[in-house]
Amino acid sequence: MIPYGRQSIEQADIDAVVAVLKSDWLTQGPTIERFEAAMAQRCEAAFGVAVCNATAALHIACLAAGLGEGDRLWTSPNTFLASANCGRYCGAHVDFVDIDPLTWNLDVHALARKLEVAEREGRLPKVLVAVAFAGQSCDMRAIRALSQRYGFVVIEDASHAVGARYAGRPVGCGEFADMTVFSFHPVKIVTTGEGGMVLTNHPEWAERLRRLRSHGMTRDPAQMDEPSHGPWYYQQVELGFNYRITDIQAALGLSQLDRLDAFLARRRGLAARYQRLLAELPLALPTTQAEAESAWHLYVVRLQTQGTTLNHRQVFDALRAAGIGVNVHYIPVHLQPYYRALGFKPGDFPEAEAYYTEAISLPLYPAMSDEQQDEVVGQLQRLLGKKPSASMLGASS
Template sequence: MIPYGRQSLDQADIDAVVAVLQSDWLTQGPTIERFEQAMAARCQADFAVAVCNATAALHIACLAAGLGPGDRLWTTPNTFLASANCGRYCGAEVDFVDIDPLTWNLDAVVLAAKLEQAERDGTLPKVLVAVAFSGQSCDMRRIAELAERYNFTVIEDASHAVGASYAGRPVGCGEFAAMTVFSFHPVKIITSAEGGMVLTNRPHLAERLQRLRSHGMTRDAQQMTEPSHGPWYYQQIELGFNYRITDLQAALGLSQLDKLDEFIARRRELAARYDRLLAYLPVTLPSPQHEAESAWHLYVIRLQTERISLSHRQVFEGLRAAGIGVNLHYIPVHLQPYYRDLGFAEGDFPEAERYYAQAISLPLYPLLSDEQQDHVVEQLRRLTEE
């Protein structure tokens, strides 16, 4: 089976993890800080806070932004559950903004109209989670302008977009978002086995993120409510979580970061090759977002179902039967039972629903060979021409 995505590990990655295993630190040691500093430098950000996974990163980013009961978080319906669930973890209401029919990202035009109505209704969001779907940023320049006008905090969920760029700068630089979240899950661009990170340029956010990931406690005397009792002393300032990453994971992530340019180059090569090979099939190919250079975590096509005799499901299952582990990113979040129970229904976000009825994620990862890619294309051709 050719999977839709997988990690790319080499001996250097193994050696990096073994070195930590042989050191004095397995959990909260110096490798975490080195990983954070390296990622911040790569993204031209001032601060980076590593955590156990990207869902935890989104959660504490929302808390750092002050999201709580009575507030609202907006995001796209075309994303993984965590982009919305992070708002619910904070006790906030969640709503969605439909997707652009070309880029399949949150539509900034629809967002502007929804914000205008929300201002009249007194229902403006406190946080917008802008998802860089498939590795490509949204129209972040326009979103940042809207955030300034309507006074909400932008968190870019760039779980797919490590190594991507927008407006000529690395995603994560902080120019268009208060905080940026990365994921290091094995199928993402680089991996730490599990892991996530929040990047920001704002010292007060970084300080709170660091505290929230570790039980809400501090050893910094300046944050304490009374003088220290001694070198052992710490205080819990607020309710936090055990969202810490380990030195073992950070060592793997740091080693993987050395290969990021190589990984991105191969992903872009494969994406361009798909563009050429699929150009004459009855499918809609990914479209570039203005100013965005994708990291190509996913290569998603949409079946032109009106030109194909087989159904969406039949093509999907036919590819699986041919040994191709295609996937579908994503089921619109508002159609999940949990969100239906909150009042959402079919027809609420029609563009995301049309997308879901046609989308298929094809295999894309650095170790995918040209021969394997040719097999994917040939099987897709066969199924769409039946």
Template sequence: MIPYGRQSVDASDIAAVVEVLQSDWLTQGPLIERFEQAIAQRCGAAHGVAVCNATAGLHLACLAAGLGSGDWLWTSPISFVASANCGRYCGASVDFVDIDPRTWTIDVAALALKLEGAARQGRLPKVVVAVAFAGQSADMCSLAGLARRYGFTLIEDAAHAVGARYAGKSVGCGEFADMTVFSFHPVKIITTGEGGMVLTNRGDLGQRLRLLRSHGITRDAGQMSEDSHGAWYYQQLELGFNYRITDLQAALGLSQLARLDDFLARRRALAARYQALLANLPVSLQAPQPQAESAWHLFVVRLQVDRIRRSHREVFDGMRAAGVGVNLHYIPIHLQPYYRELGFKPGDFPQAEGYYAGALSLPMYPGLSEAQQDHVVDSLRGLLT
């Protein structure tokens, strides 16, 4: 079975982790800060805060933005559920904005219209989470303009987009989003096993993210409410979480980061080859977002269901039967039972639902060979023609 995604781990990655295992620090050691600084420097951000996974990063970013009960978070319905759940963790209400039918990212025109109505009703969102879908940013320039106009915090869920670029700069640089969240899950661009990071240019947000990441505890005398009792002393300033990453993970991440450009080049070559091979098939591809350069975490096709003789389900099952581990990213979040119980229903976001009716994620990872890619496309062709 050819998987839809997988990690690329080599001898240098293994050696980096073994070196940590033989050291004095397995967690809360010096490699974590080195990893944070390396990612922040690569992206041009002032602060990087490593966490145990991107979901934790989204949660902390929302808390750092002051999201809480009585507030609203808006996001795209085409994403993993974490993009919305982070608002619910904070006690906030969640709503969605439909996707652009071409780029499959949040529809800026629909967002602007919804913001106008929300302003009249006094129900503006405190946070908007913009999802960089499949590795490609949304229209971040326009989103940043709307954030300034309406006063919401803009968080980019860039779990798919480590190494991607927008407007000539690295995703995560902080020029457009207040905070950017990366994922280092094994199927992502680089991996730490599990893990994530929040990038920001604001010192106040960086400080709060670090505090909340580790139980709300500080050893900084400047933040304490009374003089220190001694070298052992710490204070819990607020209710935080244990969202820390380990030195083992940071070592793997640093090693992987050294090969990021190679990973990106291979993914982009595979994407270009897919585009050529699929040119005459009844599928639609993700349209490029102006100013965006994708990291190609996923390669998604949308079946033109009115032009094929098999159903979406039959094509999916047929690909699996042919040894191709296709997947589907994503089921619209508002159709999940949890969100239906909150009042969402089919028909609320028709572009997202139409996308779901034909979406198929093809295998995409650096180790995918051209022969395997040919098998993927030949199998799809046999099912569609």
């Protein structure tokens, strides 16, 4: 089986983890701070706050932004559940903005229209979660302009986009988003096993993020309502969570960062090769937004099956049967039973729904060989009625 994604673990990663296992710290030690500082420096951000996973990162980012009961959060329906659920955790109403038919990211034109209506009706969002789907940012420049006009906080869900760039700067720098969330799940660009991080340039938000990840506790006398009882003393000043990451995970993340450029180069090379080899098949291939440089977490195609003998499900099943571990990203969130119970229904976001009926995520990960990619391409060519060309399959990345 050729999986759609796979972590890349080398001896240096193992050695980094073993070094922490032999140290005095397994959790909440100095390696976490080094990992946070390294990510912030790489992304040209002021602060990084590491947590146990990206869902936790989204949750506390929303809380730091002041999202609460009765507020509104908007996001894309073409995303994983966490991009919307984070709003529900805070007691907020969640709504969606349909996707661009070319980039499959949130459509800024649909966003602008929806904001105009929401302003008239007095129901503007407090937070917009802009999802960098497959590793490519949305039109963040336009989103930032809209946020300044309508007064909402922008959280970029860049779970797919560690190492991506937008407008010539790293995703996470804070120029176009108030906070940026990364994921370090094993199939993502770099991994800590499980883990996530919030980047921000706002010191007060960074301080609150750190407090929220650890039960709402503080040891800072300036935040306490009475003098400290001694060096052991802490106070819980708000309701927080146990969202802490460990030094073990942070050590793996630090080691993985050393190879981030190599990971990105290979992913981009494989994506470019897919673009070339699949160009003549009945597929809609990924389109790059003008100012975005994708990290290529996913390589998604849309089947154009009109006039062919196989439908979407049949192509998916045939690829799986051939040992190609394809997947689908994503089922539109508003069609999940939980969100249907909140009033959403089929037809609410037609572009996302049309996308879902055609999308297939093909294998893409740094250790994937050209020969494995040739196998994926060959199976697609066989299924979709085009004979593989030896010269095409032999083309280097």
